[in-house]
Amino acid sequence: MPISREYARSLFVDLTQSATVPLDPDELLHMPGLRQHGQVFFGDIALRCYKHKARWMYDERDIRRVGQALADVLLDTRDVVDVQLPPYRDISDRDPEEWSRPDWRRRLVSWMFDQARQKAQEGRPYEEWDDSWRQIQANGLPGNLTWEEFVAASSRHRHSQNIAGTRPLRLLTWSGEGWLLPRAYAELLDRWEQREGELISRARLCSCGAVGPYWGGWRRNTRTGYVTMCPPCSGMACRSYTGQMRDVLYESSRRRGARADEYLCRLCKESPATAWDHCHDHDFVRGPLCGSCNTREGTASPEWFLREEDKVRHLLECRACRQQRTLPRRYHTGVVLAHLERTERHGRCRRPPYVEELAYEHGVHRFELSCGWHASGTWTKDISAAEKATLVHAFVEAALAAQDGNAPPGSRSSTQ
Structure with missing residues (x-):
């Protein structure tokens, strides 16, 4: 019987009240790994996700089976093992595909060093940044990071700092010489690595036998769930949209x-x-979008979406937006942000500032601009509603001119 994610979470909590493995039932709501292989892991147990009437759900029998299995797992916290965490590796030393593979030890190391770096650099100008945060201290953590700070940061980012639906920091301890975990829990995470890797490998295969990218680039969100289709197979299965x-x-x-x-x-x-994407301001169809692109159009930050000309052209498939030389209202502030990034500078610094809207009062938008290279480089800029409308009009004019191949000098396409 299909059940909603919310009910699945409630049922799972009831079933696992006595579990000794620290679980995070919210994984049932967020469904990590959904695109990669369509499963949610709790330890080494995979729980399948189903799409029913365009909604992601679970089978109640699966929830009861997995919940009971996890409740039966016993951890002896006195039987511990040194987990032997690997050394820190910088971004430049990483192979992108290899770094994406399941590796719970490397993930723990990444959390520690990321938090240590953030603490060391917070509030300090770029010129004073150094590598002191990489040095391991007597408490086993890098930099000046304390265990209390590390746990607090983990709590603030709890959904991104789970491993296989479990909370490892509740069991991790420092012996003075190494990091320890209960043996049964470490073995459970080892099995998770293997099983998640196997699922991802199977999900990479297109029906024609081609192998897709490790991070799920060929996974397509359809009405019945994700399927793997290489670009040639997608092209043969569907026709191109031409208006x-x-x-x-x-x-x-x-x-x-x-x-x-x-x-x-x-x-x-x-x-x-x-789905057919459409302009919510004017109700005109803009074109067919896959689930991922449709979600990005509706939820991504407007200034990010406007950075790519093909996305702007898609928004202007709305006849009313074209005729009125405007965009949907939610994109207006994004146009202003992009304009300020291009035109405003802190003194003679050539770096674009970070721009954030502070308030909107009496028809005036107030923005705060800050230079990431100078600690004192913060200022404000007021933009009236009329100025915003002028900027949006100019933005659309430039986009349409670029689309026709005759962008005027100084237009959006020639300044980016």
Whole structure:
């Protein structure tokens, strides 16, 4: 019987009240690893995710089976083993695919050094940064990081600092010479590494036999769940979108009679589309998008989405936006942020500032700008509603001119 993620979490909590393994039931809500292999891990036990009526759910029998199995796991906290954490490796020393593979020891090391670096650099100008945070102290942690600070940081970022649905810092201890974990728990995490790696390897295979990227680049979100399709197979299964629904209202009968999943996603041009994206301000269809691209359009920061010309062109598939030389309202502030990043500087510094909106009062937007290279480089900038409208109009004019191949000098496309 399919059940919602919320009910699955509640049931799982009841079943695992006596579990000695420190679990994080919120993993059932966030579904980490969903795109990579369609499973949620708790220790070395994989729990399958299902898509039912366009919603991700679980099977109640699976929840009960996994919950009971975890409740039966016994950890002897007196039988511990030195986990022998590997040395720190900088980003430049990492192979991207190798670094993405399941490795709980390396993940623990990454958490420690990331937090130590953040503490060492916080509040200090760039010119004073050094590598002192890499030195291991008597407490086993790098830099000046204390255990209390490390645990507190883990609590603030609890969903990104789980391993296999468990909370390792609740069991990790420092002996004075090495980091210790209960033997049964360390063995459980070793089995998780192997099983997650096997699932990811199987999920990389397209039906034609081609092997996709390790991080799930060929995984497509369809109506029934994720499938693996290489770009050639996606191209053969779906046709390219060439404006068949342009200027059609989302609520029209013509849109309701057309299937978005017959087309490739208009943005990534690799995944089968799952929905007709439309302008929420004017209701015109913009084109077919896959689940991932549709989610990014709706939830990604507007200034990030506007950085790529193909995404701006997609927004301007709305007839009203084109005619009125505007964008959906949620993107207006992003246009202003991008403008300030391009035009404002701290003195003679050539680095673009970090821009953040502080407030909107009486028709005026106030932005705070800060230079990451100079501790004193912080100032504010006020933009009126009229100025914002002018910037949005100019942005759209430049985007349309670039689309036609005759961008004027100083326009958006020539300044980025």
